[in-house]
Amino acid sequence: MSSAQVYLVGKGENERSIRVRRIADTSAGGVRYGLSINDGPEFEVDAARPVEDVLSLVHQGRIWEAGLVKIEDGYEVEVVGIIHPLEVMDPRKKALRMADAGTENRIKTQMPGRIVRVLVAEGDDVVEGQPVIVVEAMKMENELKAPCDGTVSKLCVAEGDQVAARDVLVEFNP
Numbered sequence: 001m002s003s004a005q006v007y008l009v010g011k012g013e014n015e016r017s018i019r020v021r022r023i024a025d026t027s028a029g030g031v032r033y034g035l036s037i038n039d040g041p042e043f044e045v046d047a048a049r050p051v052e053d054v055l056s057l058v059h060q061g062r063i064w065e066a067g068l069v070k071i072e073d074g075y076e077v078e079v080v081g082i083i084h085p086l087e088v089m090d091p092r093k094k095a096l097r098m099a100d101a102g103t104e105n106r107i108k109t110q111m112p113g114r115i116v117r118v119l120v121a122e123g124d125d126v127v128e129g130q131p132v133i134v135v136e137a138m139k140m141e142n143e144l145k146a147p148c149d150g151t152v153s154k155l156c157v158a159e160g161d162q163v164a165a166r167d168v169l170v171e172f173n174p
Contacts, residue, residue, distance in 0.1 A: 109137070121152065131145055132146050
């Protein structure tokens with residue numbers, strides 16, 4: 001039994017957190033996984049790839065075949081003739097984008113979390129890419145980095161604070 005990996009699947013309000021835990025190899029050459037959606041109860045699924053672009057899933061004796069086509073920002077998954085475009089992302093990679101790209105002089109969260117560590121103080125000079133703050137989101141610690149060279153003009157949070165999506169954490173003077 002291995003530790004679980006969390007993925008974000010979908011886009012916008014259709015985004016779901018999927019926790020995947022590898023349980024065992026199956027006798028049919030596939031893999032049994034434990035899956036949990038949005039921290040709900042875990043259920044088991046047997047998965048196999050009979051051919052490269054097909055995923056065969058078995059859950060409670062029911063079989064689903066899914067066609068997989070890699071597209072620019074994810075996959076197109078076809079199940080029973082219906083195509084579902086899906087973006088699949090590791091939350092750590094998404095968290096690296098938690099800084100608001102549209103505003104170069106501050107860092108904002110994109111998802112709720114808790115401030116684990118503040119690595120700078122007001123008045124500190126920083127360089128672009130320097131670690132500034134650590135936020136725990138979706139049970140993972142994510143190091144947020146300075147979006148530009150400058151000086152920390154305002155710390156809006158302290159260690160232990162809970163933050164909501166789009167809260168400003170740190171402001172900079174470039």
